[in-house]
Amino acid sequence: MNKRMNLFALTWPIFIENVLFMLLGFIDIFVLSRYNDVAASAVSAANQIISICNLVFSIISGATAILISQSLGAQKRESASQIAALSLLFSTVIGLVISALIALFHRPLLAALGAQGEILEYGCEYLLIVGGFIFTQSLLNSVTAILRSHGHTRISMYVTAIMNLLNAVLDTAFVLGLFGLPSLGVRGVAIATTLARVVGVAILCVMLFRHVEPLSIFSLLRPFPREEGKKILLVGLPSAFESINYNVAQLVVTGIIFRFLSDSDFITKTYFSNIVIFFYVFSNSIAQGAQILVGYHMGNGEPDQADRVCMRSLRISLVISMAISIGALFIRRQLMMIFTNDPVIVQAGAALFFIDLFVEFGRTFNIVVINGLRGAGDTVYPSVVAVFSMWLVSTLGSFILAVPMGLGLRGIWIAFAADECLRGLLMQLRWKSGKWRSKSLYSRSGDAKAANEDPTVSALS
Numbered sequence: 001m002n003k004r005m006n007l008f009a010l011t012w013p014i015f016i017e018n019v020l021f022m023l024l025g026f027i028d029i030f031v032l033s034r035y036n037d038v039a040a041s042a043v044s045a046a047n048q049i050i051s052i053c054n055l056v057f058s059i060i061s062g063a064t065a066i067l068i069s070q071s072l073g074a075q076k077r078e079s080a081s082q083i084a085a086l087s088l089l090f091s092t093v094i095g096l097v098i099s100a101l102i103a104l105f106h107r108p109l110l111a112a113l114g115a116q117g118e119i120l121e122y123g124c125e126y127l128l129i130v131g132g133f134i135f136t137q138s139l140l141n142s143v144t145a146i147l148r149s150h151g152h153t154r155i156s157m158y159v160t161a162i163m164n165l166l167n168a169v170l171d172t173a174f175v176l177g178l179f180g181l182p183s184l185g186v187r188g189v190a191i192a193t194t195l196a197r198v199v200g201v202a203i204l205c206v207m208l209f210r211h212v213e214p215l216s217i218f219s220l221l222r223p224f225p226r227e228e229g230k231k232i233l234l235v236g237l238p239s240a241f242e243s244i245n246y247n248v249a250q251l252v253v254t255g256i257i258f259r260f261l262s263d264s265d266f267i268t269k270t271y272f273s274n275i276v277i278f279f280y281v282f283s284n285s286i287a288q289g290a291q292i293l294v295g296y297h298m299g300n301g302e303p304d305q306a307d308r309v310c311m312r313s314l315r316i317s318l319v320i321s322m323a324i325s326i327g328a329l330f331i332r333r334q335l336m337m338i339f340t341n342d343p344v345i346v347q348a349g350a351a352l353f354f355i356d357l358f359v360e361f362g363r364t365f366n367i368v369v370i371n372g373l374r375g376a377g378d379t380v381y382p383s384v385v386a387v388f389s390m391w392l393v394s395t396l397g398s399f400i401l402a403v404p405m406g407l408g409l410r411g412i413w414i415a416f417a418a419d420e421c422l423r424g425l426l427m428q429l430r431w432k433s434g435k436w437r438s439k440s441l442y443s444r445s446g447d448a449k450a451a452n453e454d455p456t457v458s459a460l461s
Contacts, residue, residue, distance in 0.1 A: 019281055166192075369427040
């Protein structure tokens with residue numbers, strides 16, 4: 001195995017990259033919280049729509065990571081290059097289409113979410129600029145997936161660091177009006193975010209074609225490789241569907257807060273959510289590394305090795321995520337005061353840390369085991385479970401507990417915890433059943449499984 005293909009070597013750059021990437025959004029909200037609480041909440045609302053777009057892009061980037069890992073494990077280098085070329089083509093086309101749609105319909109989208117007044121106006125200002133250039137994020141996701149699958153996790157880490165530094169400097173300058181620049185507020189944050197992404201994707205593309213693939217890979221698209229395209233959709237659609245369900249459910253919960261709770265509740269959720277993303281950043285990072293390794297071992301015909309990688313990753317992630325969550329309980333008020341000194345918001349947010357312990361416990365199983373299942377090619381089962389749990393437990397439960405039962409944000413977080421723990425249990429049972437062992441689309445013993453059986457039927461079993 002390539003020396004880059006071990007869990008630690010893959011995971012630590014992904015971890016640093018993920019922390020830096022999360023800081024991009026964190027810095028936006030932090031700088032705006034010094035400018036205007038309503039503006040910070042508006043950007044948070046707009047970013048939920050951006051998150052949905054990113055999940056559409058993950059149809060391509062998620063499948064790219066899985067299929068290239070399996071191809072490399074099966075020693076099918078040309079298939080890996082073909083998948084990379086298709087990924088770049090699809091991500092560019094889809095990204096441009098979505099950019100155009102957001103530019104045209106940014107206001108109705110935010111209004112449908114329930115945003116009104118100042119939140120709507122600030123949100124439109126941000127979404128028009130960031131959403132209009134969202135194709136850069138689509139391409140960035142695919143290039144990163146290709147680099148990671150080849151073991152080049154450090155490259156995307158370094159580029160994310162550059163993006164982070166650029167975004168922080170531009171955010172501060174544009175929002176606060178430094179260096180003689182006018183204070184642009186929300187528009188300044190949008191411009192800073194967009195410029196950072198443009199620079200990042202440009203550098204990543206140069207590194208991709210210099211170190212991993214030649215520009216000539218696009219010649220592999222003639223004649224058009226329909227079978228490889230079908231595999232991208234077969235793997236990518238279920239994976240993205242599960243994530244899209246999660247984010248659409250979150251949008252509905254946001255709508256519940258807008259309509260039935262208060263602006264103070266939404267501001268609390270905005271700040272608290274920006275804190276807890278750092279609780280599961282390690283689990284997310286090790287899961288992404290594990291997915292690459294599981295895919296590699298499955299392609300190489302080593303399901304027992306894949307099993308060991310996934311379970312080891314789960315044990316490490318549980319210990320670290322629980323330690324971070326418990327530690328945060330002791331400084332919960334101080335963490336909320338990073339964003340605001342409003343005693344109502346600080347108190348409301350501090351109360352959520354206890355409930356979030358259960359959210360993080362279940363979420364760790366979901367993040368790690370679902371990524372393991374995806375790496376093995378078992379992408380449909382998590383999506384089916386997600387539909388029922390996210391809507392019946394998380395979304396409906398949020399409404400019932402928050403509104404009729406009067407628990408407000410605490411009720412919403414209790415519903416989140418129930419959903420995460422239920423899905424986490426079901427994902428662990430699925431892994432232990434071993435049904436994922438027969439899902440790989442590539443193996444060293446033959447070409448894609450599609451050559452021997454209908455992959456659609458296999459995926460649904």
